[in-house]
Amino acid sequence: MSRIAFIGLGIMGSPMASHLAKAGHEVLGHTLNSNAYARLEADGGKSAASVEAAVKDAEIVITMLPNHPQVEEVAFGEDGIFAHAPKGALLIDFSTIRPESSVAIAEAGAKAGIRVLDAPVSGGQGGAEEGVLSIMVGGDETDFTAATPIFEAVGKIFIHVGPHGAGQVVKAANQLVVGGTYALVAEAIVLMEALGVDAGKGLDVLAGGLAGSTILERKRKSMVAREFAPGFRIDLHHKDMGIITDAARQADVALPTAALTASLIAAGRAQGYGSLDHSALLKVIENLNGRGEQ
Numbered sequence: 001m002s003r004i005a006f007i008g009l010g011i012m013g014s015p016m017a018s019h020l021a022k023a024g025h026e027v028l029g030h031t032l033n034s035n036a037y038a039r040l041e042a043d044g045g046k047s048a049a050s051v052e053a054a055v056k057d058a059e060i061v062i063t064m065l066p067n068h069p070q071v072e073e074v075a076f077g078e079d080g081i082f083a084h085a086p087k088g089a090l091l092i093d094f095s096t097i098r099p100e101s102s103v104a105i106a107e108a109g110a111k112a113g114i115r116v117l118d119a120p121v122s123g124g125q126g127g128a129e130e131g132v133l134s135i136m137v138g139g140d141e142t143d144f145t146a147a148t149p150i151f152e153a154v155g156k157i158f159i160h161v162g163p164h165g166a167g168q169v170v171k172a173a174n175q176l177v178v179g180g181t182y183a184l185v186a187e188a189i190v191l192m193e194a195l196g197v198d199a200g201k202g203l204d205v206l207a208g209g210l211a212g213s214t215i216l217e218r219k220r221k222s223m224v225a226r227e228f229a230p231g232f233r234i235d236l237h238h239k240d241m242g243i244i245t246d247a248a249r250q251a252d253v254a255l256p257t258a259a260l261t262a263s264l265i266a267a268g269r270a271q272g273y274g275s276l277d278h279s280a281l282l283k284v285i286e287n288l289n290g291r292g293e294q
């Protein structure tokens with residue numbers, strides 16, 4: 001069992017920290033939304049007033065933050081991890097950020113004597129609550145092996161996919177498939193409803209056939225019912241589509257469906273849906289067809 005500092009107790013971080021505390025680790029959490037501390041404390045963890053207080057005796061430091069500016073602030077800041085975590089500690093960044101930021105954080109960590117893994121996750125809020133996330137890990141194999149008990153507490157599948165930043169590349173590929181799938185499921189719902197077919201029954205059939213997916217399994221009922229509480233916010237998926245399109249440009253590859261999906265998600269933000277779940281892409285497709293709320 002390890003002494004863990006957990007920074008960022010949001011939709012994903014809060015249940016993940018609770019799983020680690022329940023597994024018997026000593027978890028000291030720090031976050032900006034202090035309403036999350038009650039759950040961590042109820043599950044056996046403790047709260048810390050600052051990043052410094054959380055990390056100063058930690059063997060493992062975990063970050064689960066929105067994007068690279070927050071991870072960089074928490075890693076590099078005066079109050080931050082590299083200034084205050086003990087030498088030899090392992091930083092596991094579960095956040096989804098651009099691959100080059102993960103590489104830069106790992107390089108700075110090496111100078112500060114802190115080992116670093118990028119370990120973005122997939123599985124959504126449901127996967128985090130159930131402790132069954134898929135985790136794609138970039139960094140040194142020995143650090144991956146050392147982190148196994150952490151991954152076991154929050155995930156079901158965890159794979160070492162390559163060097164620093166490789167986890168983020170795989171996560172970008174994941175977000176491309178997820179975003180594109182939501183767009184197509186949204187179009188399928190609009191098509192069926194426009195032709196007078198019960199979309200709920202239609203998606204029940206799709207879910208069991210070749211078109212089946214975790215998105216259809218977990219989200220088809222809430223989409224048909226137009227329930228869009230997050231979940232995973234459109235704003236965060238917009239950030240991820242930026243990571244994907246930047247990576248495609250760097251790699252000199254054309255990804256036309258990624259570009260279209262990025263535009264649909266950007267339209268969702270522009271239409272005021274940024275804080276809704278990404279399944280609210282359905283509203284974007286409805287609006288395109290003059291079928292949205294008037």
Ligand code: NAD
Binds near residue numbers: 010013066121231
């Ligand atoms: P969230 O906004 O719910 O949580 C982020 C948390 O970070 C908040 O609690 C906030 O208070 C905290 N925070 C921000 N800046 C901080 C700072 N400087 N110091 C301490 N705490 C700080 O976001 P989320 O949905 O939990 O997502 C977190 C990350 O996981 C993102 O990178 C997201 O892309 C990724 N992700 C999310 C999901 C999902 O379904 N929500 C799924 C997979 C991956």
